[in-house]
Amino acid sequence: MEEFFRRELARKYRWAGKIRFITSLLFFFFLIFLKFLGGYSYLNPYLISLILIEAFLNQPYPLFLKKVDIFRFQYYQMFIDIIVITWLIYYLGGLEAKVVSLGYYAVILWAGFISGKKAVVFATLSSASLFTLVVLGLYLGFLPSWGLVKTSLGLGEVSSFLFGNLSFLFSFGYFSLKSSHLIKDLERQRFRDFLKYNNRFLTVGYLLSGLIHDILNYLLSIRGYIQILYEKFGNLEELGKIEEQEEKIRRLVSEASTFSNVSEEKPSLINPNLLLEETLTLVYPLLRMYNIRVIKDFEAEESILVKSQVLKEGFLYIILELAERIGGQGTIFISTQNLEEGLEVIFKKKPGLKRRESLTPFEDTPSFRRESVFQMLSQLGLEVVEGKDRIVIRFTKK
Amino acid sequence: MKKILVVDDESEIRELLKLFLERKGFLVSLASTPREFEKLLKKEKVEALILDYTFFEENIEELIIKVKSLNKDSKIFILSGFSSEILERELSSQGLVEAIFSKAEDIGKIVERISQVLS
Known part of the structure; x- marks a missing residue:
């Protein structure tokens, strides 16, 4: 059963990996587009490294999955996502920051899809905390304003920006939590199908195994009596034919017998x-x-x-x-x-x-x-x- | 005359084994239920036992050890409707049984091999 969930989780991680790769690539093109359209560029080594981390490093490579608990791997990935998004918001600071903050929503939605309540709460709280840290840090001045677009917002604007985003993050978290129940229901259905299939296969196996046992019993008797008849009547052609047919059934049943046994065989x-x-x-x-x-x-x-x-x-x-x-x-x-x-x-x-x-x-x-x-x-x-x-x-x- | 106890719930198989074994000069007792088997095991001293693998509800290894404790020198042969390869790995390696026969084999050949082991 655990193997089923592991496989499903690994499949979801691969999906997330692909989405992460495509998104990073799109973001990269977005920044190039800005350069040509807006005449300014964020494409410096810091941002390129962040994009590379997201596109190539934060991926479910088998090597990583072997080293960590696969059920916790999503938390590491989400946390890296959230740090990268926060860093981008901090660095960009301007209009683009609002586009990047959409990344938080994607992570929260993904948490609901891949896992459940705990992951959604974790994603929402981490996003909200780091976002608050950056906004307050910039406003209060304990974080240096590093972005290319310098903005000096008033208290009203900062509060509106902060609480507006936070309320969106929490309501999105709630939405993600609710939709995760629906996804879980669908997964449970899928798992039930899996069990149904497996049980049917097992039942067929057990039935086959029992039937084979009985058929071999009957065949053993038939062969015994054929031998007795040979002794009584000599080499009758008809007996040879019966023996030939019995031999075919026996070969088939023996093969099925070996196949239907669950064995711990060695190579x-x-x-x-x-x-x-x-x-x-x-x-x-x-x-x-x-x-x-x-x-x-x-x-x-x-x-x-x-x-x-x-x-x-x-x-x-x-x-x-x-x-x-x-x-x-x-x-x-x-x-x-x-x-x-x-x-x-x-x-x-x-x-x-x-x-x-x-x-x-x-x-x-x-x-x-x-x-x-x-x-x-x-x-x-x-x-x-x-x-x-x-x-x-x-x-x-x- | 060497005595063999045949244990199988299929009457045809019991009778056939008896027929073929008697022709080889063995004295044969038959058991069709576990109760009958236990009774005969305590009452008679046998040189060999032919046991159907699926006949007993209890673990076959424990059963063999129990049989050996009552009849230390008796040789045990297993007759099985399942693949004998797997059983062989389980039982022969421990030296508990003389041979394991699949029911897909010839009854004549099975008896021939038992007779060779006992002679």
Whole structure:
């Protein structure tokens, strides 16, 4: 469950990072625009450094996320945002300061979106305190007036400027808090969907596991009786046929049995061609039902060190994913080939007839399924490249 | 004559194992419920036990230790409808069981291997 929230949070941080980058860039252009239009420029090393900090440093890089508590990371980011905005207001001081103060509102709104009450209160109070400090500091003279536009405001103007902005900040904080409830409701719904999907998957797994156990019991008896019949009647052709069919069912069920078990397996050396064959045994019945052909070209000879069950699960998802994209009556090409330093497995599809109904049992599945499968494969040290009509997995010795 | 106790809730499997084991010259007792199993275990001294993995509600390792405390020298074989690879990692590494067979194997081959171990 925590993993779900972490992933969601990281996704939001990435979004915030992109917005921060674009905003900083726009601000940079705004300052250039001022230079040409107004004939004056703030583009000095101080401001450029601030823009660079916001655009490039205050970002959710994996290195940062690893070092800090991901649930607190937003506070560090917000605080840097607020300091940068305050500094810009202090430095600019003129008309532009009012444009920059909009940044506070963006941070407060973001706090409500990404987190909740605590973050909104934190963002509102920090913005209000630092803003008050700058305005009063400039008015009372304990902060040197550094801005390019020097203004000497009277008490009435300063009070109106200060309390006007503060009341806006607090009312915006209240608005952000209220809208964060709505966002939380939407997130809860998303989480419920996630649980529903996961539970359904688990239930199918348990059912499958129980069924396999029973089927293997029956198959064991059937094989036993076939042996007895052989002894009684000798090598009957019909018995051979029954045995052949039983063998096919057994192979299929054994594969499903291994697949449906949750294992803490250790990596072992295995040829990917073999794993692909085992995966195809599992998925053939479904592909046959939807008229999807599989063409194989297995050239790779090397074995790789992997957790075979996890990789098999990955292969299965990819085949189902391509089958889903084909929809029906198409072809999946699977090839393995040697690379200079490893090997690669290529899954490629040839378009088929798009069907309306979903092919896989993952109907209404949230979109992060693919993400999690690719993440799972990357955790195995594999490189996954996804194109429009193909998915390639690379194993490199590095 | 060596005695083997077969424990499985599926009557067909019990009967078939009995048939194949008796042909190899073993004396076979059957248990279809945990109660029956405990009763037989206390009453008879057996050289080997063939246990269905999912038959018992309790933890299989604890059960094996309990069996070993009653029948120190008896050899234990596990028959499982689940993947034997995973069970093997769990149980064989501790030397608790002689072998783990998947129900996807041939009954003839299973009996052959048991007979080799016991001979």
